[in-house]
Amino acid sequence: MKWRIRGGWTELIRNGQLRDAVAILTKDYVTAVLANDRYLSSIIFEELYKALCESKKILPEKPGINVFKILELMRNMVVEEVFRRGEDVELIIEDFKLNSEFLLKKYADKEFRKILKEDLLRDAFDLDDEKYKEKRERVLRILEDLLEKDYCIPP
C-alpha cells in the first residue's frame, strides 16, 4: 500500500496543535477514502471538521452559516491533497458529499430549520433530484444572502 494512515492527531488536538492536526487529518482522510475505508473516512471527516471549528473559534455543535465556510475550506484542502498525490478526484468528491450531508444533518439542520422555518436544507443539497430544483434555488439564495451578511447564530 502506497499511502498509510498516519494517526497521532488525537494527541495533537489534545495538545492544542491544531494546525498540525488538521494537516494530518486531511492526509489521513484522503488515504482512508482511497483505501476505500468508509468507516475510517467518516470518523476522520468529522474530526477534521471539529478541529477546523476549534481553530476558527466556532462551536462545532452550533456552527451557524459558518458550516459552509468550513466545508468549503475542507473541500479545498482535500482536493489539493488529492491533486498532490495525482489520484482520481471523483471518489473523494463522492465521499465528501455524503459526509457533508451527514454533517449538515447532524450539526446544522436544526439551526437552519429555525432560520428558514422549513426543513429544506436536505432538499437544497439533494443535487440529483430535479423535483426540488425550485426549492433548492430558493434555499440557496437565502443562504447566500445570509453569507453576504456574514450571518452567524450566536452560541
Added chain:
Amino acid sequence: MSTVTSQRPIIKGVLRTINVGIQRYFLGYTRDEDRKKILRSFLKRKLYTCIRTSQYINSGGPIDIQDYCDRYNECKMVGVYETVKRWINDLLQGLRRPGWSPGHYPPTAPAPPIEAIGALGEGVAGYIMENHFNFRLLYRPVRSSPDAILLRQDPYEIGLMEVKTTVKFPWNISKIPRLTNNLTKIILDGAMTLIDFWAKIYHITGNIPYAAYSIGVAIKNIICENINQEVLLVEVGVMRLELQ
C-alpha cells in the same frame, strides 16, 4: 510529594495473549441467540486449545495511569486510581463489621466504584497496547462501540479494542451486579461485542487490515512496595481476532 507518587503506580502482572483466526461467516453469527451460543462455544474452545503466550508485565518505573485513563476512557474521570485504591483499602482493611472477614463481600461492604474500575481497566489496557503491542490511539469513539480504535505501523494494522474489567479479590464478587471475577467470561463477552460491531462495519472497511482485540483486565490488588511506591497487580488476557 507522597500524593504525586501514590498516583503513579508500577504496573506488574501477567499478560496472556492468544491469536484466534475466525472465518468471515462468523461475523453473521451474532444475529440471534442460537448462533451466538455456537460462536461463543467456538471462541471458548479456541481460548482453551490454541497456543497461549504468557509474559510478565513490569512497567519498571512509576507510570501516569491517570493519563492513560484520560485518553482511553470515554469521559475524563478525576482520580480513577485513587478511587479504586480507596475502595480496596476499605474493603480489605477498613470499615470492618462483626461477621465480616477480609475478602468476603457482605451487603454492608462499600459499594464498588464500577465506573472507576472500568476506567482503570481501560487505562491499563491502553498501557498494554501501547507498550507491548506498539499501538497508538487513533480515535476514541464516544457513546459507541468499540472502546478504542488503535493504529500501528509495523505491522500496519488497525486494531479495534474492547476492554472489560474485573476485580479478583472478594471471593463472592460475582454476586455483585455488573462485576465478575471470571477473566475468561469477560474476554469472551468483549470478543462477542467486537464481532458484532465488526459485522456492521466489515463491508465498508476497504483495504486497510483490521484486527480485533478483546482485552480482559483483572485488577488483583494494590500493594505497597516501599513507603513511597505502590504496585498495581493485574492479570491481563488479550484475545486477538483475525479474519481468515
